[in-house]
Amino acid sequence: ETTIGVLALQGAFIEHIQHLELAVNSSAYDSIDFDFIEVRTETELSRCDGLIIPGGESTSISLIAQRTNLLEPLMRFVKDEKPIWGTCAGLIFLSKQIINGKPGQAILGGMDIQVERNAFGRQLDSFKVDLDFSGFTSNKVDAFPTIFIRAPVISKILAHKGQQERDVINSRNDYINNSKVEVLYKLENGLIVAVRQGNKLGTSFHPELSHDCRFHKWFIDEFVLKSQSTV
Ligand code: GLN
Numbered sequence: 001e002t003t004i005g006v007l008a009l010q011g012a013f014i015e016h017i018q019h020l021e022l023a024v025n026s027s028a029y030d031s032i033d034f035d036f037i038e039v040r041t042e043t044e045l046s047r048c049d050g051l052i053i054p055g056g057e058s059t060s061i062s063l064i065a066q067r068t069n070l071l072e073p074l075m076r077f078v079k080d081e082k083p084i085w086g087t088c089a090g091l092i093f094l095s096k097q098i099i100n101g102k103p104g105q106a107i108l109g110g111m112d113i114q115v116e117r118n119a120f121g122r123q124l125d126s127f128k129v130d131l132d133f134s135g136f137t138s139n140k141v142d143a144f145p146t147i148f149i150r151a152p153v154i155s156k157i158l159a160h161k162g163q164q165e166r167d168v169i170n171s172r173n174d175y176i177n178n179s180k181v182e183v184l185y186k187l188e189n190g191l192i193v194a195v196r197q198g199n200k201l202g203t204s205f206h207p208e209l210s211h212d213c214r215f216h217k218w219f220i221d222e223f224v225l226k227s228q229s230t231v
Pocket of ligand 1: 054055056057058059087088089092117118149150151152
């Protein structure tokens with residue numbers, strides 16, 4: 001059995017569970033049993049082969065994680081190199097540095113990235129745009145509807161163990177050679193909104209709020225099942 005958890009402290013966790021269910025129901029996974037669970041305790045987290053951290057409000061998520069003693073177990077989950085996908089507030093929580101964070105806002109440090117909270121400002125608080133992800137997925141995720149709500153952007157790719165740090169805003173390099181972080185999607189204005197680092201995925205937008213479950217299927221196939229098969 002493959003268990004994927006969705007951190008259910010705050011935010012859009014129900015929608016993620018629904019999309020995971022849709023993703024496996026619409027595909028033929030003959031020999032795999034899936035279990036999708038809401039995660040609020042260390043015991044629930046320990047059952048998970050992969051984890052999604054949803055959008056919502058990153059300061060609330062980290063505060064509740066601290067108060068419920070889930071921060072340490074989540075940090076161990078990161079250290080154990082388990083597959084994790086952070087969307088929006090979840091991306092902020094998964095990062096290593098924050099711009100515009102609240103003082104003392106705890107983060108997991110699971111990806112070598114700096115994230116700027118609320119980076120689109122007031123006028124562009126929320127918007128919806130179709131993005132073409134067919135370049136890097138095997139599932140042909142083209143014209144994928146993405147929804148941004150007071151979204152963060154990835155403002156910097158950080159050094160991985162002693163390598164040189166690089167500011168990637170407005171950079172035209174799509175792959176940052178001296179980092180473990182791969183830029184998956186950059187908007188036309190140069191802002192980075194999707195990154196991957198090994199079996200960790202970070203998106204500024206909310207695939208769980210669209211009517212499309214292909215991104216969830218890609219996370220299951222490419223991140224969770226692949227990392228299980230290499231263990
Ligand atoms: N602005 C929110 C935060 O800083 C994130 C918004 C979202 O998840 N849609 O946590």
